Amino acid sequence: MALQYPKQLHFLVIPLGSPGHFIPTIDIAKLLAQHGVQVTIISTPVNTIRFGSILDQAIQSGLAITFLDFPIRYTEFGLPEGCECVDDLPNLSYAKALMEGYASIQILVEQHIEKLERKPDCIVSDSFMLWAGETAKKFKIPRVIFDGMNCFTQMCNHMLYVSKVYESVGDSDTFVVPGLPDCIELKKSQLPFMFNPGARHRGDFHEKLRVSEAEAYGVVVNSFQELEQEYANEYKKIKGDKVWCIGPLSLCYKDASEKVQRGNKSSIKENECLEWLESQETGSVIYACLGSISRIEPDQLVELALALEACKKPFIWVVRAGHKSEKIEKWIDENGFEERTKDRGLLIRGWAPQLLVLSHPAIGGFLTHCGWNSILEGICAGVSMVTWPQFQEQFYNEKFVVQVLKIGVSVGAQNVVHLGEEEKFGVVVKSEEFKKAIEILMEEGEEREDRQKRAIELGILARKSIEDGGSSHENMRRLIEDIRNQTSIREV
Known part of the structure; x- marks a missing residue:
């Protein structure tokens, strides 16, 4: 009697057009394909060209990954030609139009599904793509969501939503988030806009998002259990055990060429960057990068620049100010900043090869905006951080x-x-505050050694988690088996 092998599962993957969301979502697609799943990534032409090249090697090696592009009708939604990603927009007033453009492809995706001889076994979608939930319900396909946050953040949001503790305090009052394994104190003014009444973008979107997330079959998380075991356990209880920590996703890229091109074409040559790093002492460089959609006011960036100069440490500064980049570039030029710091400073305009930089032994600290992708990449590299949070979580x-x-x-x-209100806030952190934090992080001594030791240990655990038998590797296997079981039930 012939052996019956399980048929190949087919996952439909639907990213959101923002670098911090799109990049890890196609990392998920690569991991799924490495586990034997056939993957179709729903995209748009410009985003496929920009982000898709990182998967070229994987596809050429035989992994079953396909991009399916649907064009956005720019004129209909008032979008500039070629703007299909948040960081390509002239300013964030176009963000709503971009989301409407993405929603318009729902009917095209559904027409595609209807033509398939066999429907996809699972939809993995960005949580912000609400229409994907409607499509999943229509075709009775399990939908697993990805929102780019960790279990700690998910638990903070859940406990705030349930307890409403933030409603009884003033904006500048400190309160403890209830029900967490650690005593976490926050101010209302530090909360994401779903809880923060000062936010401009309120309305019913977040309630729709909450409902959509509640209807999803499960959640994949870009984290690993050893990093936040207690929070992962609690989050699983809330989600009926349908939570799979499958990260760090950035570790699915091994060689330097992949690290350089992940996300976008780097604005600096790999050799130039590596040569500069090679010229620095081990653990001496502070790397300052503030996210892919940074819109920080030029006056605020000046404060950061002055601190980097005053610290007398080698530094890499990724200069990014959105549509106000000309103003900060004018200051750099007129004040001779780049010339004054050329012996110990490297300025990168545009997209930086962050994975390559962070993994270099010369890096001693990472000044970050605290976006989760960046933090996790810092953890993987075993680098301690200066934290300067901006918005959201x-x-x-x-x-x-x-x-x-x-x-x-x-x-x-x-x-x-x-986001979009930077001008209203102006300068919120002075150069002296940046300088003090950098000096504390980089100052030789027992405290730095302890931080570095913990960071290095976490980096080792991160790499182990994605290896065969590691927690994230096993979680990906469990997710696929779970969906296989659901497919079998549906077919019966």
């Missing part, structure tokens, strides 16, 4: 890095600066 992430993991030093930011 980034103040949660700061608490996790500084207080729970004890591998960071805060610059002391007190308030969320909501």
Whole structure:
């Protein structure tokens, strides 16, 4: 009697057009394919060209990954030609139009599914793509969501939503988030805009998002259990055990060429960057990068620049100010900043090869905006951090890095600066505060050694988690088996 082998599963993967979401979502696609799953990534033409090249080697090696592109009708939604990703927009007033453009492809995706001889076994979608939930319900396909946050953040949001503790305090009052394994104190002014009444972008979107997430079959998390075991356990209880920590996703790229091109074409040549790093002493360089959609005011960036100069440490600064980049570039030029610091400073404009930089032995500290992708990449590299949270869940992430993991030093930011409202807030952190935090992080001594030791240990655990038999590797296997079981039940 012939052996019956299980048929290949087919997953539909639907990313959101923002680098911090799109990049890890296609990392998930690569991991699924490595586990024998056929993957179709729903994308748009510009995003496939920009982000898809990182999967070329994987596809050429025989992994079953396909991009299925659906064009966005720019004129219909008032979008500039070629703008299919948040960081390509002239300013964030176009963000709503971009989301409407993405929603318009729902009907095209459903027409594609209807033509398939066999429907996809699972949809993995960014949580912000609400229409994917509607499509999953229509075709009775299990939907697993990805929102780019860790279990710690998910638990903070859940406990705040359930307890409403933030409603009874003033904006500058400190309160303890109830029900967490650690004593986490926050201010209302530091909360993401779903809880923060100062946010401009309120409305019913977040309630729709909450409902959509509750209807999903499960959640994949870009984290690993050893990093936040207690929080992962609690989050699983809330989600009926349908939570799979499958990260760190960035570790699915091994060689330097992949690390350089992940996310976008780097604005600096690999050799130039590596040669500069090679010229620095081990653990001496501070790397300052503030996220892919940074819109920080030029006056605020000047404060950071002055601190980097005053610290007398070698540094790499990724200069990014969105549509106001000309203003900061004018200051750099007119004040001779780049010339004055050329012997110990490297300025990168545009996209930086962050994985390559962080993994270099010369890096001694990472000044970050506390986006989860960046923090996890720092953890993988075994690097301690200076934390400067900006918006959304980034103040949660700061608490996790500084207080729970004890591998960071805060610059002391007190308030969320909501995306699109940077001009209203102006300068919120002075150069003296940056300088103090950098010096504490980089100062030789027992405290730095302890931070570095913890960071290095976490990096080792991160790499082990994705190896055969590691926690994340096993979680990916369990997810696939779970979906296989659901497919079998549906077919019966």
